[in-house]
Amino acid sequence: MGLGGRAQGAKQLQCSGQARAPRALRGSAPCAYPEGPRTSNPxxxxxxxxxxxRILHLQDMMKxxxxxxxxxxxxxxxxxxxLLSFPEADVV
Structure with missing residues (x-):
């Protein structure tokens, strides 16, 4: 139980300034994406x-x-x- 306690203690380290996710959502690495979530807001x-x-449309209009x-x-x-008069037209 001594080693298991240490391993669990290592897993419970938090990233600086981030709230912990619920246990079901937590992965093995607590700081997998320290910059934030990978998926962007739609x-x-x-x-x-x-x-x-809009930028491409404006560039096309400028072109x-x-x-x-x-x-x-x-x-x-x-x-x-x-220069426009033709000699043949004047002869006829």
């Missing part, structure tokens, strides 16, 4: 995904705006009147 996941989606501003930055040059 609302955080949705919030992160919507933020990422399209750049392309259009380049396309319409300078108007097409107006051709000189003499």
């Amino acid at each position: 609302t955080e996941i949705v919030r992160n995904q919507s933020t990422t989606k 399209r705006k750049r392309k259009l501003s380049k396309q319409f930055s300078r108007p097409a040059p107006v051709p000189e009147p003499g």
Whole structure:
């Protein structure tokens, strides 16, 4: 019983600042995840995904705006009147 008591005492060490889980939920290692639970809150996941989606959408809009501003930055040059007339059309 002397060794068993020591082993149980070692298992009962607590992580700093964390409350102990109920006996049924406790694993063999008391400090398996000292940074917190591994699973994230579903609302955080949705919030992160919507933020990422919004950022990507804005980046795509900026890209399209750049392309259009380049396309319409300078108007097409107006051709000189003499260049458009065809000599064959004048002859007929």
